[in-house]
Structures are given as C-alpha cells and as structure tokens.
Amino acid sequence: MIIKDITVKHQTVPLLVPFKTALRTATEIDSISVEIQLENGIKGKGAASPTYVITGDSLEGIQAALQGPIKLALVGEDIRQFQKLLKKIQSCCIHNSSAKAAADIALHDAYTKLLKIPLYAFLGDKQPISTCMTISVDTPEKMAEDAQKSAADGFNILKVKVGSIPELDLERIKHIRSLIPDRVKLRLDANQGWTPKQAVQLINEMEALNFGIELVEQPVAAHDWEGLKFVTERVNVPIMADESLFSAKDALKLVSGRYVDLLNIKLMKCGGINEARKIASIAEANGVACMIGSMMEPSLSVGAAAHLAAAHPNITYFDLDAPLWLSTDLDVLKYSGQEVFLSDLPGIGEITVPISK
Structure with a gap:
C-alpha cells in the first residue's frame, strides 16, 4: 500500500485564557497538521506545534522539514514496511523533533486505519x-x-x-x-x-x-x-x-x-x-x-x-x-x-x- 502524497497545513488557534510558565506566556498556538495519503484513499493525520523555548523548533522549520526531507523519505514507499518508514523519519534529517513527531503520528494513524484498529490496540x-x-x-x-x-x-x-x-x-x-x-x-x-x-x-x-x-x-x-x-x-x-x-x-x-x-x-x-x-x-x-x-x-x-x-x-x-x-x-x-x-x-x-x- 503505497504512500501517494503528503500535505501540510498551518492554523492559528487562540487560547481561552493566556497560558503562563516560567519560560513563556502564550495566547495562541500554531498548529501544523500533516496528512499522509495512501493509494487506496486512506488518510493518516498528525500534528505539531512549535515551542521555541523547549524544542527550538519554529513554525517555518517544522513546515520545511515536513515538506522537504520527510516527504521525500516517505512518498512512494509501502506503508506496510512500517518500521523501516519510522526509521526513515528519524534519519532523513537531524533535530526537528516536532516535525518528526507530526509525521510519526500521521504514519501511525494511517497504518492503524489500514489495519482497521484503534491506535491504542x-x-x-x-x-x-x-x-x-x-x-x-x-x-x-x-x-x-x-x-x-x-x-x-x-x-x-x-x-x-x-x-x-x-x-x-x-x-x-x-x-x-x-x-x-x-x-x-x-x-x-x-x-x-x-x-x-x-x-x-x-x-x-x-x-x-x-x-x-x-x-x-x-x-x-x-x-x-x-x-x-x-x-x-x-x-x-x-x-x-x-x-x-x-x-x-x-x-x-x-x-x-x-x-x-x-x-x-x-x-x-x-x-x-x-x-x-x-x-x-x-x-x-x-x-x-x-x-x-x-x-x-x-x-x-x-x-x-x-x-x-x-x-x-x-x-x-x-x-x-x-x-x-x-x-x-x-x-x-x-x-x-x-x-x-x-x-x-x-x-x-x-x-x-x-x-x-
């Protein structure tokens, strides 16, 4: 079952109230969603948010990693080679843990939809x-x-x-x-x-x-x-x-x-x-x-x-x-x-x- 395409979108989501920690104050989040599309129409979804003060990942960096090396590593591959693809996500670029997380989540979502079971199962x-x-x-x-x-x-x-x-x-x-x-x-x-x-x-x-x-x-x-x-x-x-x-x-x-x-x-x-x-x-x-x-x-x-x-x-x-x-x-x-x-x-x-x- 071949991965046909990967798409990336950005959305800003306001918070109900400001969220304050010793490191930062946030009033909204940037949500970057990624969708892995299989040749049979199944779509696996993942998401990430940048937190500069912890991961160092930026909105632009997450988008670039997903649309560049991660997409290149996955498109055209068979999702049934699941462990191989998980390794490719981690090895296709250094750092970028948030982008890798979004792709990993989307891959898990698509694969378990293919298996017709909940992710927890x-x-x-x-x-x-x-x-x-x-x-x-x-x-x-x-x-x-x-x-x-x-x-x-x-x-x-x-x-x-x-x-x-x-x-x-x-x-x-x-x-x-x-x-x-x-x-x-x-x-x-x-x-x-x-x-x-x-x-x-x-x-x-x-x-x-x-x-x-x-x-x-x-x-x-x-x-x-x-x-x-x-x-x-x-x-x-x-x-x-x-x-x-x-x-x-x-x-x-x-x-x-x-x-x-x-x-x-x-x-x-x-x-x-x-x-x-x-x-x-x-x-x-x-x-x-x-x-x-x-x-x-x-x-x-x-x-x-x-x-x-x-x-x-x-x-x-x-x-x-x-x-x-x-x-x-x-x-x-x-x-x-x-x-x-x-x-x-x-x-x-x-x-x-x-x-x-």
Missing part, C-alpha cells in the same frame, strides 16, 4: 486515563482561585506552574492549598526556574508544611544534570525530568545514573510515538515510572499521546489537558472532569461530541 492496551489540570503562573491569589475552580470541576491532581519568581512560589502554594480540598494533590513544575539549592530549600519547606506535593518537575536548568541529581538526592518528594529528556539516550543516562525519580515523555521532544515507546520501556527496565505530557498543542497530537499512555504499562502519570485550553480544535479526545476518553474508531479516531470545557 496496535500499541497494546487501554488503561483508564485521568489527567491533571495545569494552573499557570500568576499572582498567589489568582492561582488559588484557578485551583479552587479546577478542584470544583473534578480534578484531583493540579499541576502548578512555578519558578518565575522563586521568592513568590511558597506563597503561591500556600494560597492554593488554603482553598482546595485535602484530596487534591499538587504537582509542581518549575520549568527550570530554580537553582539546585533553591529547589532543595523550597521543596523541603513545602514538605514540612504538608502541602501534599506529589512530585516536582524540572526544578533546575535542562543542561544541569548534576543539579538534578543534587536535588533528587536531598529531598523526599519525587523529582521528574522534562526539558532534560529528549531522546532514548537521554532516558538511559537519566535512569541508569539515578539523576531523577521520574521521566516526562512528550512526543514533540522525542520525535513521535515510536521514540516515546523506547523511552518508556528503557525507564521500565530500570524501575522508573513515566508521565506522558504535552506542550500547548492541538488535540490531534495530544490524542496520539493519550493512545500511547493508555497502552504502555509504565506510563502511570498523565498530563493531557492542553486541548481544554484551546478555543476551537478537532475533537480527538473527550473529557469529563479529569477523565479522558479515547475513540474506538480505527487510528487516532475522532469524538463526535464537543469537548467538555
């Missing part, structure tokens, strides 16, 4: 998924209000963005904790915003105050692996790598060297589903659990991540709320509070009812 299983809700950086009072609303909407885990002003972070968490029920756990994401010593001091202080911190994500700079290890060895709260983790090689070093306790896998960082599976399995072999997360992305790419999350036994943490921030998007996932539901149609599938806001 091809990947292995369908465990239930409950996502956290992200609380973006703001004043302590505004963050506490947002957290209170999310808890009332049925979210039992909140991912709180911190790190922009370390001196304020303790006050932010104090305000949040004062307005949410004890059942609600907190995950902190500093997005590289602390020094190792700041991280140890803040985390230990929050633990002493019984703030219910489940984990802390990327407390220090992405390149500072020794800083990650410094923090991991000096706190009881589990430490998770995010921006420090891009590839399977990164995963092997992080887990074998015990730099962190947990890994956050994102398709845009690693280059797609196939590479993400490698990371999850490497971590599993070393007794380290994984989260599946995303950037601020369209529901198509988040939906692909959700299928992987449902299928892999070592992915036990889920951060898949990005579509809930979008003002309009293709409904690939259905949400009911914190519960995430996948389509049972072949491929990634589509949900025909609106996403719950």
Whole structure:
C-alpha cells in the first residue's frame, strides 16, 4: 500500500485564557497538521506545534522539514514496511523533533486505519486515563482561585506552574492549598526556574508544611544534570525530568545514573510515538515510572499521546489537558472532569461530541 502524497497545513488557534510558565506566556498556538495519503484513499493525520523555548523548533522549520526531507523519505514507499518508514523519519534529517513527531503520528494513524484498529490496540492496551489540570503562573491569589475552580470541576491532581519568581512560589502554594480540598494533590513544575539549592530549600519547606506535593518537575536548568541529581538526592518528594529528556539516550543516562525519580515523555521532544515507546520501556527496565505530557498543542497530537499512555504499562502519570485550553480544535479526545476518553474508531479516531470545557 503505497504512500501517494503528503500535505501540510498551518492554523492559528487562540487560547481561552493566556497560558503562563516560567519560560513563556502564550495566547495562541500554531498548529501544523500533516496528512499522509495512501493509494487506496486512506488518510493518516498528525500534528505539531512549535515551542521555541523547549524544542527550538519554529513554525517555518517544522513546515520545511515536513515538506522537504520527510516527504521525500516517505512518498512512494509501502506503508506496510512500517518500521523501516519510522526509521526513515528519524534519519532523513537531524533535530526537528516536532516535525518528526507530526509525521510519526500521521504514519501511525494511517497504518492503524489500514489495519482497521484503534491506535491504542496496535500499541497494546487501554488503561483508564485521568489527567491533571495545569494552573499557570500568576499572582498567589489568582492561582488559588484557578485551583479552587479546577478542584470544583473534578480534578484531583493540579499541576502548578512555578519558578518565575522563586521568592513568590511558597506563597503561591500556600494560597492554593488554603482553598482546595485535602484530596487534591499538587504537582509542581518549575520549568527550570530554580537553582539546585533553591529547589532543595523550597521543596523541603513545602514538605514540612504538608502541602501534599506529589512530585516536582524540572526544578533546575535542562543542561544541569548534576543539579538534578543534587536535588533528587536531598529531598523526599519525587523529582521528574522534562526539558532534560529528549531522546532514548537521554532516558538511559537519566535512569541508569539515578539523576531523577521520574521521566516526562512528550512526543514533540522525542520525535513521535515510536521514540516515546523506547523511552518508556528503557525507564521500565530500570524501575522508573513515566508521565506522558504535552506542550500547548492541538488535540490531534495530544490524542496520539493519550493512545500511547493508555497502552504502555509504565506510563502511570498523565498530563493531557492542553486541548481544554484551546478555543476551537478537532475533537480527538473527550473529557469529563479529569477523565479522558479515547475513540474506538480505527487510528487516532475522532469524538463526535464537543469537548467538555
């Protein structure tokens, strides 16, 4: 079954409210969609979004990689040589992890549509998924209000963005904790915003105050692996790598060297589903659990991540709320509070009812 053509489109999607982290503020996303067309009419869809401050990929770069070397590598090939084509996506150009992820997702979608099975069935299983809700950086009072609303909407885990002003972070968490029920756990994401010593001091202080911190994500700079290890060895709260983790090689070093306790896998960082599976399995072999997360992305790419999350036994943490921030998007996932539901149609599938806001 020959790949006949690949087309690429761009769309700007406004966010319902601004999304703020220690690294950036976003009011909209650029969604780059790619469609792989087979000779029998099947169309596989994938998507990517540029996040300069993490992947370094630009809108123009993603489009150029998809329309250039990736298209050249795939058009005219037989999709039934599936593993060969996955390797060609990764080897046809260096870097460009977001473009590779979009192509990888589209290839998986087309192939599982050809097989007439949902993507999760091809990947292995369908465990239930409950996502956290992200609380973006703001004043302590505004963050506490947002957290209170999310808890009332049925979210039992909140991912709180911190790190922009370390001196304020303790006050932010104090305000949040004062307005949410004890059942609600907190995950902190500093997005590289602390020094190792700041991280140890803040985390230990929050633990002493019984703030219910489940984990802390990327407390220090992405390149500072020794800083990650410094923090991991000096706190009881589990430490998770995010921006420090891009590839399977990164995963092997992080887990074998015990730099962190947990890994956050994102398709845009690693280059797609196939590479993400490698990371999850490497971590599993070393007794380290994984989260599946995303950037601020369209529901198509988040939906692909959700299928992987449902299928892999070592992915036990889920951060898949990005579509809930979008003002309009293709409904690939259905949400009911914190519960995430996948389509049972072949491929990634589509949900025909609106996403719950």
